[in-house]
Amino acid sequence: xxxxxxxxxxxxxxxxxxxxxxxxxxxxxxxxxxxxxxxxxxxxxxxxxxxxxxxxxxxxxxxxxxxxxxxxxxxxxxxxxxxxxxxxxxxxxxxxxxxxxxxxxxxxxxxxxxxxxxxxxxxxxxxxxxxxxxxxxxxxxxxxxxxxxxxxxxxxxxxxxxxxxxxxxxxxxxxxxxxxxxxxxxxxxxxxxxxxxxxxxxxxxxxxxxxxxxxxxxxxxxxxxxxxxxxxxxxxxxxxxxxxxxxxxxxxxxxxxxxxxxxxxxxxxxxxxxxxxxxxxxxxxxxxxxxxxxxxxxxxxxxxxxxxxxxxxxxxxxxxxxxxxxxxxxxxxxxxxxxxxxxxxxxxxxxxxxxxxxxxxxxxxxxxxxxxxxxxxxxxxxxxxxxxxxxxxxxxxxxxxxxxxxxxxxxxxxx
Amino acid sequence: xxxxxxxxxxxxxxxxxxxxxxxxxxxxxxxxxxxxxxxxxxxxxxxxxxxxxxxxxxxxxxxxxxxxxxxxxxxxxxxxxxxxxxxxxxxxxxxxxxxxxxxxxxxxxxxxxxxxxxxxxxxxxxxxxxxxxxxxxxxxxxxxxxxxxxxxxxxxxxxxxxxxxxxxxxxxxxxxxxxxxxxxxxxxxxxxxxxxxxxxxxxxxxxxxxxxxxxxxxxxxxxxxxxxxxxxxxxxxxxxxxxxxxxxxxxxxxxxxxxxxxxxxxxxxxxxxxxxxxxxxxxxxxxxxxxxxxxxxxxxxxxxxxxxxxxxxxxxxxxxxxxxxxxxxxxxxxxxxxxxxxxxxxxxxxxxxxxxxxxxxxxxxxxxxxxxxxxxxxxxxxxxxxxxxxxxxxxxxxxxxxxxxxxxxxxxxxx
Numbered sequence: 001x002x003x004x005x006x007x008x009x010x011x012x013x014x015x016x017x018x019x020x021x022x023x024x025x026x027x028x029x030x031x032x033x034x035x036x037x038x039x040x041x042x043x044x045x046x047x048x049x050x051x052x053x054x055x056x057x058x059x060x061x062x063x064x065x066x067x068x069x070x071x072x073x074x075x076x077x078x079x080x081x082x083x084x085x086x087x088x089x090x091x092x093x094x095x096x097x098x099x100x101x102x103x104x105x106x107x108x109x110x111x112x113x114x115x116x117x118x119x120x121x122x123x124x125x126x127x128x129x130x131x132x133x134x135x136x137x138x139x140x141x142x143x144x145x146x147x148x149x150x151x152x153x154x155x156x157x158x159x160x161x162x163x164x165x166x167x168x169x170x171x172x173x174x175x176x177x178x179x180x181x182x183x184x185x186x187x188x189x190x191x192x193x194x195x196x197x198x199x200x201x202x203x204x205x206x207x208x209x210x211x212x213x214x215x216x217x218x219x220x221x222x223x224x225x226x227x228x229x230x231x232x233x234x235x236x237x238x239x240x241x242x243x244x245x246x247x248x249x250x251x252x253x254x255x256x257x258x259x260x261x262x263x264x265x266x267x268x269x270x271x272x273x274x275x276x277x278x279x280x281x282x283x284x285x286x287x288x289x290x291x292x293x294x295x296x297x298x299x300x301x302x303x304x305x306x307x308x309x310x311x312x313x314x315x316x317x318x319x320x321x322x323x324x325x326x327x328x329x330x331x332x333x334x335x336x337x338x339x340x341x342x343x344x345x346x347x348x349x350x351x352x353x354x355x356x357x358x359x360x361x362x363x364x365x366x367x368x369x370x371x372x373x374x375x376x377x378x379x380x381x382x383x384x385x386x387x388x389x390x391x392x393x394x395x396x397x398x399x400x401x402x403x404x405x406x407x408x409x410x411x412x413x414x415x
Numbered sequence: 416x417x418x419x420x421x422x423x424x425x426x427x428x429x430x431x432x433x434x435x436x437x438x439x440x441x442x443x444x445x446x447x448x449x450x451x452x453x454x455x456x457x458x459x460x461x462x463x464x465x466x467x468x469x470x471x472x473x474x475x476x477x478x479x480x481x482x483x484x485x486x487x488x489x490x491x492x493x494x495x496x497x498x499x500x501x502x503x504x505x506x507x508x509x510x511x512x513x514x515x516x517x518x519x520x521x522x523x524x525x526x527x528x529x530x531x532x533x534x535x536x537x538x539x540x541x542x543x544x545x546x547x548x549x550x551x552x553x554x555x556x557x558x559x560x561x562x563x564x565x566x567x568x569x570x571x572x573x574x575x576x577x578x579x580x581x582x583x584x585x586x587x588x589x590x591x592x593x594x595x596x597x598x599x600x601x602x603x604x605x606x607x608x609x610x611x612x613x614x615x616x617x618x619x620x621x622x623x624x625x626x627x628x629x630x631x632x633x634x635x636x637x638x639x640x641x642x643x644x645x646x647x648x649x650x651x652x653x654x655x656x657x658x659x660x661x662x663x664x665x666x667x668x669x670x671x672x673x674x675x676x677x678x679x680x681x682x683x684x685x686x687x688x689x690x691x692x693x694x695x696x697x698x699x700x701x702x703x704x705x706x707x708x709x710x711x712x713x714x715x716x717x718x719x720x721x722x723x724x725x726x727x728x729x730x731x732x733x734x735x736x737x738x739x740x741x742x743x744x745x746x747x748x749x750x751x752x753x754x755x756x757x758x759x760x761x762x763x764x765x766x767x768x769x770x771x772x773x774x775x776x777x778x779x780x781x782x783x784x785x786x787x788x789x790x791x792x793x794x795x796x797x798x799x800x801x802x803x804x805x806x807x808x809x810x811x812x813x814x815x816x817x818x819x820x821x822x823x824x825x826x827x828x829x830x
Binding site (some may be wrong): 012013014015016017018019020021022023025026027028029030031035038039040041042043044046047051052054055058062107109110111113114116117134137152153157180182212214225277278280282283285286287288289291292293295296297301302303304305306307308311312313314315344345346358359360392393415 | 420430431432433434435436437438440441442443444445447448453454455456457458459460461465466469473477595597606608610612615625627629631638640676692693695697698699700701703704705708710711712713716717718719720721722723724726727728730745759760761772774775802803804806807808809811
């Protein structure tokens with residue numbers, strides 16, 4: 001049987017109360033679409049046996065294949081396994097292999113299982129337990145005359161790992177010929193409306209690819225989607241479409257798909273044998289966090305100063321007199337920070353950020369959102385200013401991205 | 416008729432593809448719960464007339480009241496109004512008042528409506544158009560013998576404004592005297608299953624409050640929800656329930672609702688006239704970012720060192736010989752980092768983090784996830800080790816939270 005349509009059922013009263021965003025559904029939607037499996041409906045119900053039973057029952061009748069998340073953990077509100085086992089007529093049995101795996105997992109993290117953990121080793125008879133090395137509750141693949149129910153844990157990491165390592169490979173053995181696939185061009189430093197003016201007349205020419213604009217604090221992504229095309233054609237069509245978009249976006253395009261501007265900057269530094277250090281005031285460590293979020297950053301990134309207070313700025317030779325004369329948020333202080341951390345760390349490349357993230361601290365002359373940046377590249381120090389909108393968090397995220405953009409541009413013109 | 420149960424239906428192929436998070440559902444869930452209206456199911460379908468018709472039909476049969484979002488705009492994929500009008504037997508009629516409002520809106524934003532905009536003035540006969548001053552498509556309130564369908568635009572701002580200004584007031588006129596309200600106890604440092612054992616026997620006693628366990632990298636939250644209780648009783652019941660949970664969770668409970676452990680630590684420092692500095696290796700600035708995410712952190716937080724490389728560690732007096740002898744991830748290096756940044760910054764309180772966030776760099780003796788922490792409180796330096804699971808990002812987030820926990824505990828025992 002080839003599976004080309006599924007329904008998703010996410011279980012948890014939290015989802016109905018709106019305290020939790022349903023990121024599990026979104027992840028599964030993206031993952032399944034990429035395999036050519038269309039999600040035709042998404043349902044969320046609370047932790048109520050009746051509601052779960054009704055929702056699974058209806059989905060099996062409509063579509064015959066449902067993937068659930070949530071309700072497999074050891075606590076009392078986790079009840080969906082019992083309900084589904086009963087609905088499918090597959091009574092729960094204690095499974096020694098699964099129990100051994102649960103015990104091994106607890107040993108690895110140095111904990112002792114409690115009595116309630118034994119429920120995690122109960123598997124509906126005739127079902128397949130999907131090994132979960134990222135947590136204790138296994139996933140379940142349950143085929144019955146009514147249809148197939150795949151049950152995944154609700155913890156996002158475990159759900160994602162089981163989907164990738166256990167569900168997708170099983171779906172591929174029953175694969176379909178057409179796929180839904182997307183590709184993204186990432187831009188930064190150009191407003192959405194300006195980008196749209198550059199790109200607008202291309203939209204018809206891109207058909208049957210559809211184009212979406214996705215603005216965020218990292219810039220504006222352009223996403224192309226190919227709907228139900230032959231697997232062999234999708235990549236060629238998308239590659240061609242991305243090339244045409246890249247021509248239009250020009251110098252503002254920095255990469256494709258999920259690439260992180262921080263990773264691009266690190267790679268450029270690596271290729272040119274330079275090291276990086278940072279000096280952060282209003283971002284308080286967010287730039288360092290972003291850079292070190294890239295695995296393997298340590299060969300290029302030395303570290304830096306979180307120079308939040310004036311006292312901490314003095315440690316990288318930013319004198320109280322300079323701050324007194326120009327204010328902590330000024331080109332002079334930004335340049336002194338970049339130069340100071342370059343001297344202290346020995347890094348060939350540094351970047352400094354000092355600004356007003358709000359909500360307080362703004363003035364007529366320097367409103368909330370004002371941020372000064374300085375880079376030091378091989379001893380040459382330059383600075384520039386931006387004024388960002390948004391919340392405190394958004395202003396800080398935009399400042400981090402702008403600092404990376406300044407590094408990327410600066411490095412592009414150097415050998 | 417008093418309305419106490421509704422279903423939500425969000426319409427849009429983007430939702431099924433997973434490119435868009437369903438924040439509309441989450442907003443409506445929170446808003447309706449606060450009014451005592453329970454969302455009993457949430458469904459998403461694509462922009463297909465058949466799928467929309469089936470989903471509305473089923474929701475009316477099950478629950479008799481459904482609120483939809485999406486499918487009211489002028490573009491081609493907006494078809495839900497036609498489908499619902501047909502399903503309810505309320506044929507569409509051109510409405511002059513609505514058309515005037517659409518025209519006025521276009522004049523205000525300086526645009527000219529096109530022919531397809533006329534469809535926005537079509538209202539199902541017998542239905543009420545909900546004026547939308549934040550966009551052009553009005554909402555619809557459609558009562559029929561089958562039940563009630565409320566249709567809202569998919570654009571989040573318009574949806575929220577119509578919900579607040581048009582839907583909630585109408586629900587209140589048919590109000591139930593009861594509300595749904597939640598309160599949360601935040602814990603950190605205790606595994607979910609251990610917490611569950613401590614709390615399990617309380618669950619019955621807490622009724623009619625329901626209890627949910629919400630694990631994340633910040634710990635495990637315990638959320639109590641009062642369902643359909645009198646508005647005057649909810650706060651008392653929840654306050655009492657949280658107190659009982661707090662007794663069980665003991666030293667592991669650090670706060671309530673949305674409070675951030677970083678804000679609690681900052682407040683304690685403020686009260687005791689101490690300042691804070693940090694030294695971060697594997698977290699690369701994430702702890703500083705977290706602390707400075709709290710508005711007003713600057714009166715307590717001085718800054719710190721991102722001591723990612725050995726060279727950067729030397730800047731806070733962590734000698735290459737010490738690293739050579741014990742490894743960068745060791746109690747000795749963590750303690751030297753905490754002491755070094757205390758001397759350099761003059762802060763009374765410091766915390767240092769050094770660990771292996773992965774995916775590479777682990778060994779038999781020090782697997783990925785191994786993190787050493789050291790605190791320096793008024794000159795007294797202490798260290799401890801944890802081994803975390805998860806991705807690189809999750810390990811780093813857990814390490815940040817554990818560092819804050821170490822500070823919180825350390826400060827609790829000091830005047």
